[in-house]
Amino acid sequence: GQSLEQPSEVTAVEGAIVQINCTYQTSGFYGLSWYQQHDGGAPTFLSYNALDGLEETGRFSSFLSRSDSYGYLLLQELQMKDSASYFCAVRDTNYGQNFVFGPGTRLSVLP
Amino acid sequence: DAGVTQSPTHLIKTRGQQVTLRCSPKSGHDTVSWYQQALGQGPQFIFQYYEEEERQRGNFPDRFSGHQFPNYSSELNVNALLLGDSALYLCASRNRGVNSPLHFGNGTRLTVT
Numbered sequence: 001g002q003s004l005e006q007p008s009e010v011t012a013v014e015g016a017i018v019q020i021n022c023t024y025q026t027s028g029f030y031g032l033s034w035y036q037q038h039d040g041g042a043p044t045f046l047s048y049n050a051l052d053g054l055e056e057t058g059r060f061s062s063f064l065s066r067s068d069s070y071g072y073l074l075l076q077e078l079q080m081k082d083s084a085s086y087f088c089a090v091r092d093t094n095y096g097q098n099f100v101f102g103p104g105t106r107l108s109v110l111p
Numbered sequence: 112d113a114g115v116t117q118s119p120t121h122l123i124k125t126r127g128q129q130v131t132l133r134c135s136p137k138s139g140h141d142t143v144s145w146y147q148q149a150l151g152q153g154p155q156f157i158f159q160y161y162e163e164e165e166r167q168r169g170n171f172p173d174r175f176s177g178h179q180f181p182n183y184s185s186e187l188n189v190n191a192l193l194l195g196d197s198a199l200y201l202c203a204s205r206n207r208g209v210n211s212p213l214h215f216g217n218g219t220r221l222t223v224t
Contacts, residue, residue: 004153031210033212033213035213035215041217042115042201042215042216042217042218043154043201043203043213043215044215045212045213045214048210048212050210087153087154089153095156095167095169096159096166096167098144098156098159098167098169099144099156099213100156101146101153101154101155101156102153103152103153104151104152104153
């Protein structure tokens with residue numbers, strides 16, 4: 001089977017750094033993506049890791065360790081607008097390289 | 112450049128009825144996937160269409176079917192609606208590039224009463 005785990009909720013203050021972890025189990029791992037979804041909105045793409053290591057895009061960075069079946073999303077200099085749900089998604093060859101999403105982490109940024 | 116568009120935005124149906132949801136992919140995209148998102152949960156993969164054929168399917172019953180047209184737009188059909196089918200239905204498109212990300216529409220909120 002296939003499963004992904006993320007913390008259900010994370011709270012942090014403006015300007016802080018927060019890390020959202022994701023662990024996965026699948027025999028068909030091809031890559032790990034992160035998506036952001038604001039309430040009532042569409043999921044939007046943040047990052048993709050196919051190889052081990054850190055990918056940086058502005059205030060957001062994503063890390064992957066395939067040997068540990070683990071990845072994380074790092075958000076720096078948090079802003080109020082970062083309050084949203086964040087989903088890790090595995091690109092899975094068991095699903096024709098389609099993306100299978102985790103349950104999501106709700107991030108609340110406090111003033 | 113229009114992104115992914117879905118219609119309708121909201122829909123209310125009764126148990127046992129049938130529903131059709133529509134999706135136009137982002138310009139330049141030829142692959143469409145459909146996801147079901149229950150409240151407070153992550154999107155669940157229903158199926159993917161490419162070249163007008165269903166290429167891959169998630170763990171959904173045959174009541175869920177789809178179609179892709181020559182212009183790459185797509186429809187999701189759900190027959191014999193159940194209360195548990197109430198959810199946000201998301202359409203996502205991408206091109207066939209290896210690392211091409213999914214681009215999502217704003218979804219159709221389906222309520223089954």
